[in-house]
């Protein structure tokens with residue numbers, strides 16, 4: 283069945299995806315990126331299926347808030363019990379998402395200890411049950427997986443072959459093992475191997491390469507060298523919020539500061555509680571870079587407590 287992933291692969295080679303990043307790519311940040319230089323696809327932060335089917339629902343459901351501007355938007359979910367994947371898939375479909383992605387790559391110790399995230403690389407039968415339950419809960423919806431190439435050693439051939447045999451619609455490969463975290467350069471050769479496997483096993487599955495891509499130019503090179511259909515960018519957006527721009531331009535410090543104000547305003551409007559404001563501070567560095575006075579401005583921004591203080595300070599620099 284032709285779905286939006288296939289259409290994207292026809293329009294843009296490679297298509298570009300904003301990576302799911304817990305604590306970073308929340309509703310507000312996605313809204314800013316979608317309104318600035320929009321990637322072809324956006325992912326939510328990973329959202330726990332066990333929480334969504336329990337008392338934790340009220341504290342968790344905000345992670346699945348999105349706007350029309352963020353489409354196509356994929357809900358990334360993680361958990362353990364396939365039954366909860368079924369229920370969550372139904373919910374995600376009802377909410378109107380464009381697709382569901384299952385996290386099988388998180389290297390966080392607590393997540394892996396539960397048997398979730400990258401731990402699933404060691405329990406493929408359970409991984410297949412999760413995929414099947416998700417498909418059953420959201421019939422007709424594109425289902426994808428984001429994973430790594432192993433837990434402690436690279437098992438690309440067997441693990442990716444297994445995933446491709448589940449005939450998922452898209453597969454994102456972060457080219458590192460869980461043990462490697464982000465400490466070594468991504469093994470793009472391994473990502474290239476998965477493209478070849480895909481061609482044999484499941485030609486309809488779109489392959490998205492992920493790891494260390496910082497620019498449109500590098501994304502293009504990855505597509506040419508390794509044949510990936512799409513490229514996912516995570517930390518690259520911290521260095522350049524315009525990283526998804528199809529015709530890259532030079533953006534001035536003033537433009538960057540205007541964007542900081544827009545982000546802070548939307549953050550404060552969305553999360554009005556003063557207790558939430560400190561969580562905004564981790565984003566400041568994205569916008570305050572390489573202009574005279576940047577270090578001093580960052581230092582002062584770290585002392586702010588609300589939007590009006592940020593505005594007053596930043597306007598002096600603009």
Ligand SMILES: Cc1cc2nc3c(=O)[nH]c(=O)nc-3n(C[C@H](O)[C@H](O)[C@H](O)COP(=O)(O)O)c2cc1C
Nearest residue numbers: 301302303304327328428456493494495515516517
């Ligand atoms: C702060 C942070 C949070 C992350 N949270 C998630 C997550 O919720 N789900 C997920 O699949 N990957 C998560 N990742 C991994 C990224 O999606 C991506 O795979 C990784 O950063 C490598 O890509 P990059 O080199 O382009 O950053 C996270 C990474 C970072 C830095």
